[in-house]
């Protein structure tokens with residue numbers, strides 16, 4: 416699974432939520448390239464309170480269960496984003512238990 420936190424262009428660059436944490440003491444929400452493991456790691460760091468998911472939710476209608484059960488995410492198809500029809504929005508599968 417692609418993750419902002421694991422791409423080389425993002426290495427040694429402060430995470431946005433680490434920059435905002437000293438400036439905002441309220442509930443801090445962030446998003447962008449997280450998977451279940453990196454989301455849990457970010458919250459556990461104490462620098463962010465909530466991780467939101469955008470693109471993975473489009474491709475994984477059962478995203479909360481996948482995170483809970485540590486099931487890999489179905490990759491999203493960028494080509495179907497911002498389209499005017501249901502393709503790429505209502506036809507991704509839920510996971511099947513073997």
Ligand SMILES: Cc1cc2nc3c(=O)[nH]c(=O)nc-3n(C[C@H](O)[C@H](O)[C@H](O)COP(=O)(O)O)c2cc1C
Nearest residue numbers: 446447448449467468469470471472473496497498
């Ligand atoms: C199809 C699509 C529509 C989006 N629409 C909005 C929007 O209306 N407002 C907004 O703040 N972010 C919007 N986003 C950005 C997401 O909220 C999120 O910040 C971004 O996808 C990064 O998180 P992710 O890596 O979990 O996808 C959109 C993203 C996608 C792919």
